[in-house]
Amino acid sequence: MSALRLGTRRSQLAMAQSRGVAEQVTRLTGRPVELVEITTYGDVSREALAQIGGTGVFVSALRDALLADEIDFAVHSLKDLPTAQPDSLALAAVPRRADPRDALVARDRLTFEKLAVARGRARVGTGSPRRMAQLNAWARALGCEIETVAIRGNVDTRIGYVRDGGLDAVVLASAGLHRLGREGEITDLLAPDLVLPAPGQGALAVECVASNADLTAALSALDDPHTRVAVTAERALLAALEAGCSAPVGAFADLSADGRDITEMRLRGAVGTPDGSTLVQLSTTGPVPGSADEAAAIGRELAEEMLAKGAAGLMGERAH
Numbered sequence: 001m002s003a004l005r006l007g008t009r010r011s012q013l014a015m016a017q018s019r020g021v022a023e024q025v026t027r028l029t030g031r032p033v034e035l036v037e038i039t040t041y042g043d044v045s046r047e048a049l050a051q052i053g054g055t056g057v058f059v060s061a062l063r064d065a066l067l068a069d070e071i072d073f074a075v076h077s078l079k080d081l082p083t084a085q086p087d088s089l090a091l092a093a094v095p096r097r098a099d100p101r102d103a104l105v106a107r108d109r110l111t112f113e114k115l116a117v118a119r120g121r122a123r124v125g126t127g128s129p130r131r132m133a134q135l136n137a138w139a140r141a142l143g144c145e146i147e148t149v150a151i152r153g154n155v156d157t158r159i160g161y162v163r164d165g166g167l168d169a170v171v172l173a174s175a176g177l178h179r180l181g182r183e184g185e186i187t188d189l190l191a192p193d194l195v196l197p198a199p200g201q202g203a204l205a206v207e208c209v210a211s212n213a214d215l216t217a218a219l220s221a222l223d224d225p226h227t228r229v230a231v232t233a234e235r236a237l238l239a240a241l242e243a244g245c246s247a248p249v250g251a252f253a254d255l256s257a258d259g260r261d262i263t264e265m266r267l268r269g270a271v272g273t274p275d276g277s278t279l280v281q282l283s284t285t286g287p288v289p290g291s292a293d294e295a296a297a298i299g300r301e302l303a304e305e306m307l308a309k310g311a312a313g314l315m316g317e318r319a320h
């Protein structure tokens with residue numbers, strides 16, 4: 001059988017994610033998979049992610065390769081995927097989500113609280129307005145101030161800022177550190193009560209052309225329906241706020257189990273100013289939605305409530 005061509009970015013994280021999905025595809029479908037490396041604008045640009053638009057920069061080159069039939073399928077970090085799905089491409093699978101939380105990598109193995117109170121204005125590296133807003137709000141609640149410093153670069157580069165003493169800490173997605181085998185660097189996992197992750201954080205998206213029904217069906221073997229429902233609600237919230245992945249929006253849907261059965265979904269959303277002076281945070285709990293459409297409706301409803309509480313004014317420039 002001919003190998004399926006899996007397009008992947010060249011970064012260590014993308015390669016790790018793609019290798020993991022390739023193994024799963026081979027295990028579940030019996031088809032061999034070969035990796036095809038693609039360079040994206042997000043990988044070569046030195047501009048701050050927020051300035052080049054954030055939404056979609058890592059994704060569009062892989063999608064172009066799909067539509068040009070240079071590859072058969074692609075794996076994206078779901079949080080980097082624009083909320084509008086093009087008709088020509090199918091989101092064939094959302095595999096079971098890894099840890100959705102943000103992780104702190106701090107000097108002297110400090111937690112966020114210890115770091116924030118340890119000295120005046122701890123320097124915390126993150127380029128994400130969402131993380132800035134919530135970390136600054138948390139510091140304010142502790143009666144301290146931190147200095148958030150915009151950084152970019154791969155995981156090694158970011159951790160390097162702490163190693164060389166330039167920063168007191170950096171914040172990264174726990175899932176990414178786990179996928180790279182760097183989870184030992186984590187000194188604190190940030191509770192979603194205090195720092196809501198980005199919509200879709202920790203989840204992957206497996207995409208192929210919509211016209212390839214056989215491949216779409218084969219890849220759907222990797223789909224985790226609970227993860228799909230949760231991230232659908234989170235992304236619908238983001239879309240209804242008309243915000244992009246570089247907006248200061250956090251969203252997290254957790255499904256709670258009653259014994260073996262998953263019965264309830266709680267969706268939380270947050271939007272704030274990067275300085276943390278204002279934060280709108282709302283949540284809703286109800287029965288687990290029975291379909292993606294129902295999940296999306298819950299996300300949109302919560303977004304409407306957030307907008308009614310002033311969320312729009314907190315998002316600054318609308319991304320796309």
Ligand SMILES: NCc1[nH]cc(CCC(=O)O)c1CC(=O)O
Pocket residue numbers: 077078079080171172173175176200201202203204
């Ligand atoms: N924006 C870059 C990005 N996209 C996905 C991840 C991590 C893995 C994930 O969230 O699934 C990261 C790095 C980070 O936020 O630390």
